Amino acid sequence: QLPLGLLTAAQGHPMLVELKNGETLNxxxxxxxxxxxxxxxxxxxxxxxGDRFFRLPEVYIRGNNIKYLRIPEEIVELVKEQQQNQPQNRGRGGYREGGRGDRGGRGGRGRGRGRAAGVDIRYELALEWNENQ
Known part of the structure; x- marks a missing residue:
């Protein structure tokens, strides 16, 4: 939430982008x-x-090439305030709708290999490992 919120709030503002190949774009x-x-x-x-400079009207940057972003400090402060003012809708289930039965957050549907508890699975894996040794 925070990184994308920062970027959307920074639209229209100046920023520095450093790419993984070492180039910088302002x-x-x-x-x-x-x-x-x-x-x-x-x-x-x-x-x-740092010895050559190019002026370009528009540049598209693919996200996986980005190493570093520098955003104006006032944008960071603005987003912090907005997130503090938002109500926290987090129930027991984690970060989504919250509460029980909505499959949000941790521990969604099943438990893996058909057992009810993780202890049985660990015991079964230990037995398999011992048989293969």
Whole structure:
């Protein structure tokens, strides 16, 4: 929630993006998606060595190539305030709807290999391991 919330709040603001290959891109965030793919406008691209600069009108950055993002501090503070003001809808089930029976959060449906408790499974695995030794 937090990283994507930060990115959506940062739309229209300047940011620095460092890529895994060492290049840096400075521009204004135009758009982002759930995979952290970004579109920057008015971009200055810097080579990994820092000796070459390119001015580009628009750049698409695939999220898995991003190493580092620098976002203005006021955006970070704004998102922190928004998240503190949101009601916490977390029941026993974890982070989703909460409560019982909704399959949200931890421990969804079954328990794996048809047993009711994890102790039986560990015992069974130990027996299998001993037989194979």
């Amino acid at each position: 521009g204004h965030l135009a758009n982002c998606d759930n995979w952290m793919n970004l579109i920057l406008k008015e971009v200055v691209q810097t080579s990994p060595e």
